[in-house]
Amino acid sequence: xxxxxxxxxxxxxxxxxxxxxxxxxxxKPFIPLVDGNTLLxxxxxxxxxxxxxxxxxxxxxxxxxxxxxxxxxxxxEGQIILEPIARNTGPAVALAAERxxxxxxxxxxxxxxxxxxxxxxxxxxxxxxxxxxxxREPEALVTLGVTPTRxxxxxxxxxxxxxxxxxxxEKPDAATAAQLIAAGARWNAGTFVWRRAxxxxxxxxxxxxxxxxxASYETIRPAPIDTLLMExxxxxxxxxxxxxxxxxxxxxNWRELRAYLVxxxxxxxxxxxxxxxxxxxxxxxxxTGAAEIRSGGSVIRMNLVExxxxxxxxxxxxxxS
Numbered sequence: 141x142x143x144x145x146x147x148x149x150x151x152x153x154x155x156x157x158x159x160x161x162x163x164x165x166x167x168k169p170f171i172p173l174v175d176g177n178t179l180l181x182x183x184x185x186x187x188x189x190x191x192x193x194x195x196x197x198x199x200x201x202x203x204x205x206x207x208x209x210x211x212x213x214x215x216x217e218g219q220i221i222l223e224p225i226a227r228n229t230g231p232a233v234a235l236a237a238e239r240x241x242x243x244x245x246x247x248x249x250x251x252x253x254x255x256x257x258x259x260x261x262x263x264x265x266x267x268x269x270x271x272x273x274x275x276r277e278p279e280a281l282v283t284l285g286v287t288p289t290r291x292x293x294x295x296x297x298x299x300x301x302x303x304x305x306x307x308x309x310e311k312p313d314a315a316t317a318a319q320l321i322a323a324g325a326r327w328n329a330g331t332f333v334w335r336r337a338x339x340x341x342x343x344x345x346x347x348x349x350x351x352x353x354x355a356s357y358e359t360i361r362p363a364p365i366d367t368l369l370m371e372x373x374x375x376x377x378x379x380x381x382x383x384x385x386x387x388x389x390x391x392x393n394w395r396e397l398r399a400y401l402v403x404x405x406x407x408x409x410x411x412x413x414x415x416x417x418x419x420x421x422x423x424x425x426x427x428t429g430a431a432e433i434r435s436g437g438s439v440i441r442m443n444l445v446e447x448x449x450x451x452x453x454x455x456x457x458x459x460x461s
Contacts, residue, residue: 142278142335143243145271146195147187148236150330151180151208151253152223153201157393157449159456160421160433168391169253170207172418174404178211179391180253190264191249194219198253199236201226224357229330230368231360234350237339244337245278247271250365252330256400258387266384270333273303273380281342281373282333284384285326291317294392296328296366298381305379308371328366329384338378346372394444394452398429 154164162168169180177185184196193214199221200208208220221239223232233250242248249267257263270282283305285298297309297320308328309320334342343351347368353360373379387403389396398413407413411427425431429445442455 142275143246144195145191145247145249145333146197146240146242147191147249147251148221148233148240149180149183149187149196149198149251149253150229150232151198151200151204152226152229152232156453156456158391158397159452160423160435160459161397161415161417163456163460166207166418167204167254170204170211171415173397173401173415174406179256180208180211182256183251183253184212184215186257186260186263187249187251189260190267197221197236197240199223199232226362227357227360228362229365230347230363231350231354231357233332233339233365233369234343234347235354235357237336237343238351238354242336244335244340246336247274248334248336248339250332250334252390254391255329255331256389256391258403260386262386263384263388266382266386267331267333269382273382274333274335274338277380278335279338279341279378280334280380281338281370281378282380282382283370284329284331284333285381286329286384286388288317288321288325288327291315291321292327293317295390297321297325298328299323299325300381303380303382304377305370305374305381307374308366310366326381326383329388329390330366331384332365332370342369342373342378346376393449394429394447398425398445 151169154167156162158168161171170178172178197219198208202222205222221236266284273280273282291314293314298305299307350360389400391397391400401413413425415423422434423431430443433440
């Protein structure tokens with residue numbers, strides 16, 4: 141039996157895809173949504189029946205330290221790990237494995253801070269099953285895959301033979317995505333389980349420059365964990381996968397955010413949703429996605445659900461200029 145599992149919640153990064161709610165100063169994990177709860181806090185609450193708070197760590201960019209404390213006032217200071225400079229998820233995960241002093245045989249769960257699920261029991265059961273794989277295969281790197289509901293081009297895909305992952309395909313075009321789905325591929329949910337030692341051994345073997353560079357973190361080349369480690373690890377036969385069927389969403393756009401809020405009872409009888417940000421900005425959205433954005437006496441009207449990511453980014457940039 142291995143040591144107690146622990147969890148690392150990745151809360152770094154930025155992004156404006158949920159403008160006018162999210163911004164570089166307050167990224168998606170830190171937006172109060174349902175009952176004033178942030179996605180980060182909801183992730184912790186969902187995890188607690190499986191992993192106690194004393195075994196949960198949050199990794200964030202240094203400028204976001206105050207946001208972590210605001211969102212999670214009960215989390216001890218020693219369980220907040222700060223990236224000195226943003227280097228994407230690959231170096232961030234390596235930093236967490238180095239900084240957090242846990243037994244080398246302890247299962248380490250790595251979870252995004254800003255995803256949502258409808259069935260928390262199914263989510264925890266999938267994590268527990270992934271931990272069980274690391275018990276019987278101590279060197280395995282386990283990734284959870286979501287059964288696709290559409291030929292999405294914004295997600296990576298996991299291609300597997302049973303539990304063994306053979307390759308990853310990152311953000312394919314629609315035709316390729318449809319072919320992958322027909323062949324049984326799953327979406328990559330960015331949710332991983334491995335023993336601390338297995339991760340560090342794999343990094344030493346497949347990305348030694350990252351482990352060597354942790355002492356001078358700013359010199360490390362930014363890279364997501366998928367391309368830095370998981371793709372070469374799959375080629376080396378180290379990666380396993382299990383299905384994650386729990387009503388998962390990455391809440392990556394306004395259509396998905398609206399669905400998440402409706403599922404959590406945030407809409408009134410007419411399907412209208414009202415969100416107020418800590419800065420006092422108010423977004424009132426009707427059932428079609430048409431929204432009024434109120435701030436400082438001004439009102440902007442637009443259909444946030446129908447806007448593309450590029451249009452959202454343009455609107456966010458215009459507001460900041």
